[in-house]
Amino acid sequence: MKALAILLSLALVLFSTNVYAQEPNNVIPPFTDPEFPYPKNGMFKMPALIDCGKPEYVQKVLDDFKEVPVGDGMTFVVRPDGIMQPGPFTFYANPETSSTSIVIKFEPPFGPGIWCMIHSGTNFAPARQGDAT
Incomplete structure (x- = not known):
């Protein structure tokens, strides 16, 4: 009798769970916010991840794509804590394949000795000047 009560209780639990199931809601509500994602001043922070590593590993990627240094400068990245980290x-560019990379070098005194690829791209070409017509 005890086994029958346990069996019936188990069956009740197993079969009653489907009572609470619902059909999936595949309706996407209409997008109504004309300001999203642009704030009042027209600019916003795009969350992004950048690839960083020891200089020898980043240099290997540059070597794999046969990219050579073209120019140097100073820039910054905004860290997750909101601080602008300069460096x-x-x-870098490959004149044959038109691939490009921008590497910020956080070496002392700018950082702990890591390089970060803040840009990788293709189809590099001189900018067009004047009217396109």
């Missing part, structure tokens, strides 16, 4: 950068 020198090098622009």
